[in-house]
Amino acid sequence: MSDARQANGHADGHDDGLLVRVRGLVTKIGGRTIHDGIDLDLRRGEVLGVVGGSGAGKSVLLRTIVGLMTPAAGTIEVFGEQMARLNDRERHKLEARWGVLFQDGALFSSLTVAENIDVPLKEQFDLPHHLLVEIAQLKLSLVGLAPETASLHPSELSGGMRKRAGLARALALDPALLFLDEPTAGLDPISAGDFDHLIGDLKSSLGLTVFMVTHDLDSLVAICDRIAVLIDKRLKIGTIEELMRDPHPWLQSYFHGPRGRAALDGKVA
Amino acid sequence: MAESGAFFERHEASGSVMLAARGNWQVESAAALDRELADLAKSRPGQIRIDLGGIDSLDTVGAFLLLRTARSIDASLENVPDGFATLLEHVEKAVEARPHHPRRRHRHFHVGEWLDHLGEQVFRILANATELLAFFGRILVTAGRLVVHPSHARPVALLSQLQRNGWAALPIVGMLAFLIGVVIAYQGADQLAQFGAQIFTVNLLAVSVLRELGCLITAIIVAGRSGSAFTAEIGAMRVNEEVDAMQVLGLDPVEVLVMPRLIGLLISLPLLTFFADFVGIAGGGLMCWLALDITPPVFLDQLHGALNPLTFWLGVIKAPFFAFVIAMVGCHGGLEVERSAESVGHHTTASVVRSIFLILVLDAGFSILFAKLHV
Numbered sequence: 047m048s049d050a051r052q053a054n055g056h057a058d059g060h061d062d063g064l065l066v067r068v069r070g071l072v073t074k075i076g077g078r079t080i081h082d083g084i085d086l087d088l089r090r091g092e093v094l095g096v097v098g099g100s101g102a103g104k105s106v107l108l109r110t111i112v113g114l115m116t117p118a119a120g121t122i123e124v125f126g127e128q129m130a131r132l133n134d135r136e137r138h139k140l141e142a143r144w145g146v147l148f149q150d151g152a153l154f155s156s157l158t159v160a161e162n163i164d165v166p167l168k169e170q171f172d173l174p175h176h177l178l179v180e181i182a183q184l185k186l187s188l189v190g191l192a193p194e195t196a197s198l199h200p201s202e203l204s205g206g207m208r209k210r211a212g213l214a215r216a217l218a219l220d221p222a223l224l225f226l227d228e229p230t231a232g233l234d235p236i237s238a239g240d241f242d243h244l245i246g247d248l249k250s251s252l253g254l255t256v257f258m259v260t261h262d263l264d265s266l267v268a269i270c271d272r273i274a275v276l277i278d279k280r281l282k283i284g285t286i287e288e289l290m291r292d293p294h295p296w297l298q299s300y301f302h303g304p305r306g307r308a309a310l311d312g313k314v315a
Numbered sequence: 316m317a318e319s320g321a322f323f324e325r326h327e328a329s330g331s332v333m334l335a336a337r338g339n340w341q342v343e344s345a346a347a348l349d350r351e352l353a354d355l356a357k358s359r360p361g362q363i364r365i366d367l368g369g370i371d372s373l374d375t376v377g378a379f380l381l382l383r384t385a386r387s388i389d390a391s392l393e394n395v396p397d398g399f400a401t402l403l404e405h406v407e408k409a410v411e412a413r414p415h416h417p418r419r420r421h422r423h424f425h426v427g428e429w430l431d432h433l434g435e436q437v438f439r440i441l442a443n444a445t446e447l448l449a450f451f452g453r454i455l456v457t458a459g460r461l462v463v464h465p466s467h468a469r470p471v472a473l474l475s476q477l478q479r480n481g482w483a484a485l486p487i488v489g490m491l492a493f494l495i496g497v498v499i500a501y502q503g504a505d506q507l508a509q510f511g512a513q514i515f516t517v518n519l520l521a522v523s524v525l526r527e528l529g530c531l532i533t534a535i536i537v538a539g540r541s542g543s544a545f546t547a548e549i550g551a552m553r554v555n556e557e558v559d560a561m562q563v564l565g566l567d568p569v570e571v572l573v574m575p576r577l578i579g580l581l582i583s584l585p586l587l588t589f590f591a592d593f594v595g596i597a598g599g600g601l602m603c604w605l606a607l608d609i610t611p612p613v614f615l616d617q618l619h620g621a622l623n624p625l626t627f628w629l630g631v632i633k634a635p636f637f638a639f640v641i642a643m644v645g646c647h648g649g650l651e652v653e654r655s656a657e658s659v660g661h662h663t664t665a666s667v668v669r670s671i672f673l674i675l676v677l678d679a680g681f682s683i684l685f686a687k688l689h690v
Contacts, residue, residue, distance in 0.1 A: 155654065155658075156655055171346065180379070181342075184376070252374075253402075
């Protein structure tokens with residue numbers, strides 16, 4: 047991966063190579079405990095895949111880290127800053143340094159694709175119109191969308207295109223850290239493979255660090271450096287080989303079931 | 316120079332110019348860099364080399380600006396730091412994939428353009444009218460099917476519509492009708508007093524409320540209240556793909572969504588009109604009593620003389636037609652909604668405006684019809 051980001055002015059307060067550090071996280075929804083003491087490190091430049099059964103709280107974990115939900119206990123540090131201690135302005139500044147891709151893109155339906163990409167740019171900087179147009183075009187072609195897409199509305203896009211457009215918006219401010227919520231869910235295997243490829247490509251060229259919630263075994267194998275598994279309200283983190291050796295029944299059936307075997311076949315020795 | 320830390324130094328040496336880019340070439344400084352680089356490109360300074368050795372940080376926008384400049388003045392990028400090579404390469408690929416100059420539309424005012432716009436609007440209105448007519452046909456066909464197969468009717472949905480669009484509208488309709496009665500009586504008395512004909516205030520009140528105002532006010536309130544709700548409800552279902560799901564499940568949206576609303580309004584609007592008539596007359600009567608000393612017995616006597624048996628029915632007969640227009644336009648608007656939040660708002664506004672417009676047009680039609688019939 048490139049060190050474009052590492053060499054530059056994005057140096058953090060106390061740089062220990064961790065973009066996200068979660069300690070003892072407990073989250074509850076309506077009295078029900080979702081996470082019970084989660085520790086998580088996201089290292090600079092890695093792609094971390096978060097997996098787990100439906101309802102295990104993968105998306106909740108992502109939403110809690112980016113501040114959409116408040117944890118019941120525990121600390122979350124992003125870019126070395128403790129989220130809970132930030133005031134609104136500091137949090138705003140921090141938010142400009144990460145990008146989030148929601149499940150269905152979450153594009154603003156009343157704006158065109160280009161306008162969607164320009165939203166964070168306009169919010170943060172005072173850029174001339176022609177430059178906004180050019181930047182939107184650039185981001186579109188970075189995520190592999192045709193220039194004509196710029197003037198379309200989200201309702202006119204296919205599911206895969208919506209995800210790419212959402213990714214273009216998430217990349218608008220050149221974030222160092224990217225959160226993806228099931229980026230390949232609902233895509234056909236070929237589009238899903240293309241999307242994995244795109245993420246891997248962008249990661250290496252833009253020096254991204256990626257936190258990815260996914261269901262997709264192929265994505266895990268293709269682009270994830272480490273995998274975090276949500277089981278029994280806690281997190282097991284390791285490389286795919288390490289987790290395959292774990293005796294936990296869920297992990298066994300996940301990696302050694304028919305789908306797991308198909309995805310892993312020949313890719314992991 | 317750019318204030319936020321990205322800039323370039325210019326060195327001239329024997330016929331060629333060397334630009335040394337320095338600092339943080341990031342989106343923060345893009346606006347200033349864009350201006351400077353554009354000036355530079357305009358000055359056409361001959362042979363140029365751009366030295367990237369002094370750049371501390373680079374993002375996609377910075378890379379894009381460098382590549383764009385290099386391209387427009389035919390310069391070469393030199394001394395690229397290792398860390399930025401992949402990024403530049405990637406952005407270059409992306410830049411090549413897109414057209415050089417995005418077409419920009421110049422907006423100048425032209426008579427031709429204005430005419431063009433006007434024509435577009437006219438055709439859009441015609442297209443809307445055609446669609447509405449087609450929808451009218453669909454409603455009739457569905458209604459016919461319901462008559463043949465009464466088991467397809469949805470009594471529970473109908474009752475819920477009656478509750479929401481009839482019963483729940485009583486307070487607001489009653490209050491406004493009452494106020495209208497008061498205002499008519501008061502204003503009418505003022506004018507008629509000049510001829511010493513205050514007693515005819517009762518006639519004025521009776522005819523205007525029963526024939527026109529009762530049903531118009533009710534229809535307009537219901538158009539704003541229920542017509543907008545129809546569009547927004549069905550529209551939100553469209554956004555959520557619920558209407559599509561219905562169709563796939565073999566349910567006809569017109570039968571399931573439109574008919575209960577339509578039949579509900581066909582029943583409740585005449586009843587609401589009757590209620591508005593009653594309350595409006597009562598409001599006027601109260602005003603007559605308080606301001607003109609026309610006691611209730613005298614009022615009722617005069618009222619009896621002012622009315623012929625048809626007066627009340629000539630007002631109420633319009634209500635079902637208004638109800639049909641409100642329900643049809645409202646539901647049609649909802650089904651037209653596209654998958655965006657903005658579209659819901661747009662169609663809701665449009666359907667209220669359209670149904671009030673059509674109500675007034677219909678009312679004018681009824682006036683002409685009744686005049687021809689001498690009633």
